[in-house]
Amino acid sequence: MKVPSYITKLDDLLGGGYIKPSNILIAGSCGTGKTNMCMQSLFNAAKQGENCAYISMLSESEDKIIRALSSFSFYDEKLLTDKIKIFPISSDVVAKGDFAIFEYLNENILKHKISRVVIDTINILEDIESTFDERPFYTSELRAFVQNLFQQFDECGILLIATAEIPASNIYSSLWSYIFDTVIVLDTERDEQNTKRYLEIIKVRESDFTMGKHEFMITDHGIVF
Numbered sequence: 001m002k003v004p005s006y007i008t009k010l011d012d013l014l015g016g017g018y019i020k021p022s023n024i025l026i027a028g029s030c031g032t033g034k035t036n037m038c039m040q041s042l043f044n045a046a047k048q049g050e051n052c053a054y055i056s057m058l059s060e061s062e063d064k065i066i067r068a069l070s071s072f073s074f075y076d077e078k079l080l081t082d083k084i085k086i087f088p089i090s091s092d093v094v095a096k097g098d099f100a101i102f103e104y105l106n107e108n109i110l111k112h113k114i115s116r117v118v119i120d121t122i123n124i125l126e127d128i129e130s131t132f133d134e135r136p137f138y139t140s141e142l143r144a145f146v147q148n149l150f151q152q153f154d155e156c157g158i159l160l161i162a163t164a165e166i167p168a169s170n171i172y173s174s175l176w177s178y179i180f181d182t183v184i185v186l187d188t189e190r191d192e193q194n195t196k197r198y199l200e201i202i203k204v205r206e207s208d209f210t211m212g213k214h215e216f217m218i219t220d221h222g223i224v225f
Contacts (some may be wrong), residue, residue: 009180012210018161020157025182029165034163035163036072052085053117055088056120087104096215097128110158110170121164121165125142146179178198181204182205183203200214
């Protein structure tokens with residue numbers, strides 16, 4: 001089943017929208033618009049009646065997150081009471097390792113009827129430790145942990161959107177690109193006079209999509225193609 005991204009033209013590029021349930025990676029360097037894009041999708045989905053959640057892995061306060069969003073036209077404070085839940089995962093939870101993170105997500109997300117979830121940013125999981133062994137994860141263990149987590153989201157029928165700090169030049173060699181069902185990269189190009197933003201869809205499992213670089217702007221309304 002495909003559901004709207006609620007970002008004008010992006011659904012056309014994706015061949016009808018996001019596949020649900022599935023996991024979507026929004027990658028790019030710092031400042032390319034990843035979080036803005038995800039929150040635009042969440043708030044517009046919530047306006048259509050979806051129950052949504054935003055999970056910050058950066059230990060940011062809820063007030064700081066809201067301040068960053070309040071200037072956009074898609075922001076609606078009323079939705080934060082019952083349609084959008086914000087969960088800033090503390091550094092203490094992350095420091096306790098994989099089991100603690102899974103339990104946090106299970107208690108706050110998986111046990112509830114959440115339709116659409118954003119995790120910002122997934123890179124934090126690269127540094128987590130095994131809760132019981134108290135040692136850093138091997139790459140194979142990280143992959144297994146993330147794939148198991150994705151399976152839990154899929155079984156609950158959740159559309160998972162995650163951001164990642166991955167420069168466009170590194171996207172094809174990144175571990176995360178292999179794990180996610182859909183990979184979208186945001187980047188900028190500079191010439192002598194202007195800086196242009198563009199979006200490129202790298203892959204969508206089980207669906208066709210429009211290839212190439214698609215220019216966009218970040219306005220008061222969010223991402224506009």
